Amino acid sequence: MDQQQFDMASLNLQNNPDAFEEEPPKMTLAREKVLQQAREALQGDSKGKRGISLVVIGHVDAGKSTLMGRVLYELGRVDQKRRIANERASGKLGKGSFSWAWELDGTIEERQRCATESRNARVHFLSKPTRGVTMDIALQNFSTSSRNITVLDAPGHRDFIPNMISGASQADCALLVVDASSGEFEAGFDRGGQTREHLLLVRSLGVSQVVVAVNKLDQVDWDRERYEKIVEDLRPFLLQSGFLASKTKFVPVSAIAGVNLVNQASNFTALSTWYNGTTLVDLLDELDPPVRSLDSPLRVPISNVFKGQTALSSGLGVSGRVCSGVIQVGERLRVLPGDEYTVVRLIEQDEGSAEWAAAGSNVTLYLSAIDPIHLSIGTVLCPPTELVPLVTKFVAQVIIFDIDLPITVGASVELFHHSRDVPATLSRLIATLDRATSVVLKPNPRVLAKLASAKVEVTLRGNTINGPSAQVSPIPLETFKTNKEMGRVLLRRGGETIAAGIVIELL
Numbered sequence: 001m002d003q004q005q006f007d008m009a010s011l012n013l014q015n016n017p018d019a020f021e022e023e024p025p026k027m028t029l030a031r032e033k034v035l036q037q038a039r040e041a042l043q044g045d046s047k048g049k050r051g052i053s054l055v056v057i058g059h060v061d062a063g064k065s066t067l068m069g070r071v072l073y074e075l076g077r078v079d080q081k082r083r084i085a086n087e088r089a090s091g092k093l094g095k096g097s098f099s100w101a102w103e104l105d106g107t108i109e110e111r112q113r114c115a116t117e118s119r120n121a122r123v124h125f126l127s128k129p130t131r132g133v134t135m136d137i138a139l140q141n142f143s144t145s146s147r148n149i150t151v152l153d154a155p156g157h158r159d160f161i162p163n164m165i166s167g168a169s170q171a172d173c174a175l176l177v178v179d180a181s182s183g184e185f186e187a188g189f190d191r192g193g194q195t196r197e198h199l200l201l202v203r204s205l206g207v208s209q210v211v212v213a214v215n216k217l218d219q220v221d222w223d224r225e226r227y228e229k230i231v232e233d234l235r236p237f238l239l240q241s242g243f244l245a246s247k248t249k250f251v252p253v254s255a256i257a258g259v260n261l262v263n264q265a266s267n268f269t270a271l272s273t274w275y276n277g278t279t280l281v282d283l284l285d286e287l288d289p290p291v292r293s294l295d296s297p298l299r300v301p302i303s304n305v306f307k308g309q310t311a312l313s314s315g316l317g318v319s320g321r322v323c324s325g326v327i328q329v330g331e332r333l334r335v336l337p338g339d340e341y342t343v344v345r346l347i348e349q350d351e352g353s354a355e356w357a358a359a360g361s362n363v364t365l366y367l368s369a370i371d372p373i374h375l376s377i378g379t380v381l382c383p384p385t386e387l388v389p390l391v392t393k394f395v396a397q398v399i400i401f402d403i404d405l406p407i408t409v410g411a412s413v414e415l416f417h418h419s420r421d422v423p424a425t426l427s428r429l430i431a432t433l434d435r436a437t438s439v440v441l442k443p444n445p446r447v448l449a450k451l452a453s454a455k456v457e458v459t460l461r462g463n464t465i466n467g468p469s470a471q472v473s474p475i476p477l478e479t480f481k482t483n484k485e486m487g488r489v490l491l492r493r494g495g496e497t498i499a500a501g502i503v504i505e506l507l
Contacts (some may be wrong), residue, residue, distance in 0.1 A: 050147070057176050204399075212248070324486070397455050411426045
């Protein structure tokens with residue numbers, strides 16, 4: 001072997017027929033058997049508990065991570081040793097009040113932000129960076145008396161709304177945390193606050209149940225009038241946003257003090273003098289899992305791509321939500337966009353491995369027989385025989401949000417679909433519609449004003465607005481009628497969400 005061949009061989013770039021390659025696992029169950037087991041699992045596990053996913057939302061510094069960290073501790077998901085370690089570590093940085101939040105804010109980036117940024121500018125980063133500033137949603141799991149709950153902790157800072165959208169698109173229900181301390185609720189709920197925008201976003205993404213935790217009441221001396229004023233302000237907005245009154249619950253809590261999270265308020269005199277209702281965990285236990293699309297073709301939009309770090313969970317991994325269908329170890333899948341195939345080597349769900357997963361599950365999949373260059377955030381895994389359509393143009397029925405500037409033909413927007421966001425143009429304003437009946441009010445309108453309902457044509461565009469047009473890559477998309485979770489979209493402009501709706505036709 002000459003020197004050049006030796007150098008090339010040392011880079012391990014050439015095919016080596018003698019190199020060891022682990023054989024992908026084989027499917028062990030027929031699809032009908034998996035579907036049968038999935039239907040049984042939807043009725044409850046061995047203890048009768050049904051699974052549900054919950055996104056935690058709210059204005060920055062409302063106490064979301066602190067609340068969930070305290071709940072996990074009260075339910076026994078965090079032991080005393082770990083709690084003390086978090087308390088000591090946060091205390092060393094002069095942020096002892098963040099000790100409960102550190103159970104969810106577990107990365108160095110999050111904790112350094114907690115220690116260095118002011119309260120009003122605190123940014124909630126998430127774990128497992130993938131590319132650029134895109135980061136994975138942090139997952140936690142806990143059980144109540146009748147529910148197995150997967151928690152998706154979302155950032156509250158307005159600069160990270162795209163990350164919040166990624167988390168909300170993977171959730172069944174929402175927990176809204178609001179800050180009852182003086183002036184803070186108003187800051188989040190007034191126009192431009194994230195309380196208002198988060199509620200609109202989760203409802204637009206299909207979330208129909210919300211529990212509102214009115215937090216930090218200890219900072220206003222458990223003032224009943226303050227609690228009732230917040231409920232009075234929020235209730236009509238929730239109804240206006242599309243949440244049914246029967247699907248909306250309120251509860252007074254203090255995350256930092258652990259009051260009314262798991263144990264009844266009767267154990268705390270200051271609150272029990274005027275409140276004898278249920279606890280936060282009791283309300284979460286009453287959430288109803290939605291109907292799952294088990295018989296539809298498999299669709300798994302990827303929200304993160306990473307490399308596993310443990311002996312069992314090594315190799316290429318992706319995480320995301322099973323929107324429809326079922327998936328099992330050993331199954332061969334198509335990766336779209338692209339021409340690649342992959343095989344599922346391992347499925348992780350609820351912090352353990354599983355032979356299969358069904359619609360509604362938040363999963364981590366370890367894949368084989370594919371190069372990571374062919375996987376990215378927004379890629380969809382599907383069966384080779386039932387491919388998800390790839391489109392560059394579609395018609396959507398949208399609701400315009402409370403915007404300052406009207407929308408005109410040719411407006412440039414950012415299109416959000418699950419964890420993917422791409423540049424797009426409103427190429428046609430087809431008609432304005434009656435919000436209640438969807439009857440056409442005016443064809444071919446010149447502009448769309450705030451709170452209007454409309455049918456529009458959306459065309460994807462390249463990443464450049466001026467100069468030579470870039471090649472437009474299609475995205476995986478389906479109509480809402482075909483697949484509800486694959487047929488919802490959001491439109492943003494200039495850092496503001498301007499519209500949300502459903503896909504009604506692929507062009």
